[in-house]
Amino acid sequence: MPFRQRITRELKQWGLAGLIVLLALSATMEWTPAREQESTDSQQEKAAATKMYQKVREARATWRDFPGFTADVTVCYNGKCTTGKLVADNQFKIKLTLQDESLSEWSLPKLQSVIGHRKYRQQKPIPATFADQEVDHPLGRLVNIDGKNVSFRLQGDVMTEVHRRSDKSWFTISTLDVLRTKENETLPQVTSVTYRNPQTGEILSNRSNTFAFTRVGKFDLPTTMLTVECGEKFERNVGSIKLTNHRLLTDSALSQTN
Template sequence: MIRKFLFSLAAAALLLSAMPAQAHFVWVAVLNSPSGQPQAYVFFGELAAEDDDALLDKIAQTKLSARSISGRAPLKLAKQASQGTGAWVGQLPEGAGALSATCNYGVLDKRGQVFLLQYYAKYLDAAHPGFKALARDEALPLDVVPGAAVGEKRPLTVVFQGKPVSGSEVVALDPTGKEEKLKTNDKGEVEIPSGVAGVYSIRAKLEVEQAGSENGKEYKKVVHYCTLALRTADGKNTTAATAKSDEAPEVMRRAREARAAWQKFPGFAADLKLFTDGHEQTGKIKVTAGGEVELSGFQLKDDKPVLTVLRSLVGHRMGSGGEDFDVSFAEEPTGHPFGRLIKFNSDTAMGSHYRIKDDVVREVNRKSENGRFTISVLEIRRNEEGKYLPGVYTVSFWNKDGSLKSTTTTNESWKRVGAFDLPLTHDSVATSANELRNLRMEFSGHTLLEAAAAK
C-alpha cells in the first residue's frame, strides 16, 4: 500500500516537473497606477495581473496600441517591476476605449512538437460608449469578440482572419475565480456567465497546420492564442471585487487566525519510521516546547534533509499572532483561483507575495539572489475546531532566468492528541532534471511532554 501510494505521488511529481508550472499568456488591461492615473499594462501570466518579472523580457517584442472610435495609436512600453513581479507599462492617451497587442513569441519545441507561437491580446470596458464599435479588432488574426450581456449571460464569438472558428477552445474566469471551459459552435460562438462585476479573463486557442521558418527555425504548425480582459459593471459586486487596499491586512489576519497552530505547546515525543529512497529505519523524535527537533536511534549518512523537513513542519505549526501586517493588494481583482495577490510592503529583500482564498493561504511567492520559489496549496485538512492544516502542496524552485529547477510534492496527515494536531504521516517526492527523491515519515505513539507544559 505504501509503495503504491509513493508510486502515485512520484508519478504526479514527475508530471508536474515535466510540465510548465504555470501557463503564461500575454494580457493587456487598463488599471490605475499607484498615483491613481489610468495606464496601459501588458502582463505575462495566467491572468490579467502582474506575474514573475524574470519572464517579462520574453515578451519585450510585444506591440501595443490604444484604440478609440477615431483610430489607433501605438504606445511606447517601459518595464515596471517590484518585489519579484512586474509588467510592461504605457501611457494611456485621452479618449482611448480599448487596447490591442500582438506578440510573435517565436518557434518552440515541446516534446518533439515544433510550432510557431503567436499571442494576441485585447482589453475592453463594456461600460465604454464605444464598446460595440471597438469589440472587434480586424487587425488581430485571432480575435475574441464580446457581445452585449443578456440577463446573466454574455455571448462571445471567436474569429480567425474574419471568419468564425468552430471548435475553438475557450477558457473564461470571472472576477471570483470561477472557471468555464468551452468550445465554440459552428458559428464560432459560446456563452459565458456574466453576473459578476469586475474583470473577466478570457482566452481562445487555435492551432493551424502551416509550415514555415522563423529566424532560421522551421516549423510545421502555428499556435494562436487570443486573450481578452473584459471589464464589466453588470451583476453584483463581490467582496473581492470591492475590497479596498486598506482591507488587505484584514484578509491576512483572518488567514493567520484560521490556520491550526500549537498554542501553549508542551512539546511531544513519538516513534518515527523513515522510508528514504527505499531504505527503512525506525527511531524516535522529540520536539521541545520551543520547537527544537531531536532525533535518536537513526543511522543516517546525512540527517540534514530529514531535519530540514521536520523543522519546517514544526515551525509552521508553532503559535503566533497579534502582529500587524504591513501588506497591500498588488493587483485588481482578476478572478485568480488562488485569490487576490497580496504583497508585504516592507519585505523588499524576498519580495513576499501571498494569495489567499476563503481565509486559506493558497500560494506563497518569494525570491532570492539565485531565483525564486512558490508554495502552492492544493488540498487542506480541517481539525476539530475547523482550523486548516496543510494536506497536499507543491514547492517549486525557479532559477534566476525563469527556468524550473526542482519541484517537491508533499502529502501530510495529522492526528489529534489532547488539544494539539500532531503529524501522523508525511510523504514527499522531490524531482529535478537529474534526481528523484522519496521520503515517507510515519509517526506513532505520540505523547505530550506534560512536564514541559507544567513549567
C-alpha cells in the same frame, strides 16, 4: 481714486461677463490630486488586502501552551528505511535519533518545518496591498506585503500560495488542499514547491508533499509526510516519515528526555 474703490467698480462693470469668463477658464483646467494623498479607492483596497491577509494568518492551526511530545519514527528514503525516536520540547526544539543517522539529513529539516510552523505567535496586522485586479484566479487574490520581497495568494481563510524571490533564490509554495481542525483552523494536506533560477526563471526542481495529522489532547500532531522530489537532470527522490505512539510531555517527562 483709491485702489480699493477702483477694483470694486471694475468688478461691478465686469458683472456677469466676468463670471462667465472665470467659469470657462476653470472648465479647461486639469485638476491634479496631491501626490502625497492616496485615492479613497486605493486606501479602501489596501485596508481590504490587509484584513484578508490577517484573516488567513489567524486561521492557521497553531499550538498554544504546547507541552512538547514524543513519537516513534520510521523514515524511508529511496527504498532505504530506518526507525528511531522524535522528541519535540515545549520550545519547539526537535531532537531526532535514528538507527541509521544518514537519513537524518533529509528527514530532520522536514520535521522541523512541519512542527515549527505550528508555534503560536501573536498575529499583529501587517500592511498589505492587492498586486493586481484579478479577482477570479483559481487560487485567489494575489497580495503583496509592504516592503518585503514576498507575495501571497489568499482564498477565503487559506493561504494558497507563497511567492518569494530575491537575487539568490526564487520559489513558490502552492497549497492545493488543507485539513480542518476541530477549531476550524487550517493545516496543510497537499502542497507543491517549485524552485526556479532567480535570473532566468527556469524551473530547477519541484517537490510534492502530502501530510496527515492526528488529534492528541487539544493538539493536531503530524503522523505522515510523503515527498516526491524531481530535479532538472532527471533526478527523482521519494521519501516518507511516519510518526506513531504520540505522547504529550509533562514537566517531569520533559526533564527526563533532556
